[in-house]
Amino acid sequence: MTTNDTSESSSGKETFDEFRTSFSYGSRNDLLFKWMKTGSEELADEFLRELLDLIGSLIDDGDTKPIVEAIVRAQSQAYSGAGHFEYDNKPFAVLDQPVSESRIALLTTTGHFAEGDDPKPFGMNGLTQEQAVGMTGEFGKADPVLSEIPITTSRANTRVRHGGYDIRAAEADRNSSLPIDRMIELADEGVIGEFVNPAYSFVGLTSQLRLRKEIGPAWAEKAKAAGAQAAVLVPI
Amino acid sequence: MIIMSSVFKDRTAAMNPARILLTPHPMGRPLSAPFDSEKQKDILKVGLGLLESATSGGTIVEYEKPYRTGPFES
Numbered sequence: 001m002t003t004n005d006t007s008e009s010s011s012g013k014e015t016f017d018e019f020r021t022s023f024s025y026g027s028r029n030d031l032l033f034k035w036m037k038t039g040s041e042e043l044a045d046e047f048l049r050e051l052l053d054l055i056g057s058l059i060d061d062g063d064t065k066p067i068v069e070a071i072v073r074a075q076s077q078a079y080s081g082a083g084h085f086e087y088d089n090k091p092f093a094v095l096d097q098p099v100s101e102s103r104i105a106l107l108t109t110t111g112h113f114a115e116g117d118d119p120k121p122f123g124m125n126g127l128t129q130e131q132a133v134g135m136t137g138e139f140g141k142a143d144p145v146l147s148e149i150p151i152t153t154s155r156a157n158t159r160v161r162h163g164g165y166d167i168r169a170a171e172a173d174r175n176s177s178l179p180i181d182r183m184i185e186l187a188d189e190g191v192i193g194e195f196v197n198p199a200y201s202f203v204g205l206t207s208q209l210r211l212r213k214e215i216g217p218a219w220a221e222k223a224k225a226a227g228a229q230a231a232v233l234v235p236i
Numbered sequence: 237m238i239i240m241s242s243v244f245k246d247r248t249a250a251m252n253p254a255r256i257l258l259t260p261h262p263m264g265r266p267l268s269a270p271f272d273s274e275k276q277k278d279i280l281k282v283g284l285g286l287l288e289s290a291t292s293g294g295t296i297v298e299y300e301k302p303y304r305t306g307p308f309e310s
Contacts, residue, residue: 031263031264032262032263032264035263064305065302065303065305068262068302068303068305069260069302071262072241072242072243072260072261072262072303075241075243075262075263076242076243076245079243079244079246079247080246081246081247082246082247082249082250083246083247083250085247085250085251086250086251087250087251087252088252089252089293090252090254090292090293090294091252091253091254091293092254092290092292092293093254095287095288098288099284099285099287099288102287104284165263165264166263166264167264168264169264169265169269169270170264172270172271173270173271173310175267175268175271175273175276176264176265176266176267176268176269176270176272176276177264177265177266177267179267179276179280181273182267182273182276182277182280183280185277186277186280186281186284191281191284192284230237230287231237232237232239232280232283232284233237233238233239234238234239234240234266234267235238235240235244235248235266236240236263236264236266
């Protein structure tokens with residue numbers, strides 16, 4: 001079988017391995033399923049077979065829950081393990097006052113920004129999502145740019161661009177990953193003392209070491225200067 | 237306090253941040269499907285609760301309610 005696969009590949013026919021890796025910045029790029037390259041060939045095989053089976057059931061019962069669970073399960077398996085960053089220290093600070101009296105900031109790695117305030121990665125204004133997807137290598141080596149989003153910014157005037165993940169939900173409703181509207185409501189309801197203005201976002205696909213050692217601490221000071229006593233962080 | 241998809245549980249836990257709320261959601265949807273406002277607010281409340289309830293760094297809590305698919309009213 002291996003011999004046949006090799007023969008087919010060299011004759012121009014696509015192997016399953018080539019098929020599953022094509023979903024990660026390849027000919028079938030789909031960032032919701034790019035993990036099929038990260039995980040094993042067996043994982044992709046099992047997932048696709050399970051997905052087809054679940055679709056068969058969906059036709060009859062309309063239940064999408066098992067499909068979502070299968071996606072999350074497969075993604076979790078693909079990204080299992082500690083990764084490149086392990087820290088033994090466990091930083092911790094006690095909040096000095098109740099949450100209901102605290103000024104809370106919001107910071108996400110989702111790549112949101114306000115209309116008219118494009119962070120202009122690499123000096124490029126109006127970079128499209130498609131262009132960003134094609135420049136993930138460059139983003140990974142560059143310094144991140146922090147977008148300050150006034151919390152009065154309307155949903156219609158909120159943009160998102162990030163070459164590292166499927167932005168469909170983030171684009172349809174910012175609150176699925178940048179919950180500005182819900183934080184405003186929580187402040188109005190007295191659940192939090194105050195929602196710090198502005199909210200912050202950047203493209204998490206960036207130089208991780210410079211972010212941790214230099215840029216992140218400077219951003220934390222910026223948030224403190226804006227009044228933050230605690231923060232909601234949403235890595236994507 | 238961090239809110240993120242449980243997909244990255246291993247990688248996040250290895251970094252030992254102070255407080256993490258993991259949601260059983262697909263990548264790119266850490267709080268909810270689009271316009272699931274009720275879920276968004278509930279997750280924020282649970283996460284904000286960790287600011288008061290956690291007693292040590294590396295606190296990881298898994299949000300138990302499942303991801304809900306839409307459509308929801310925008």
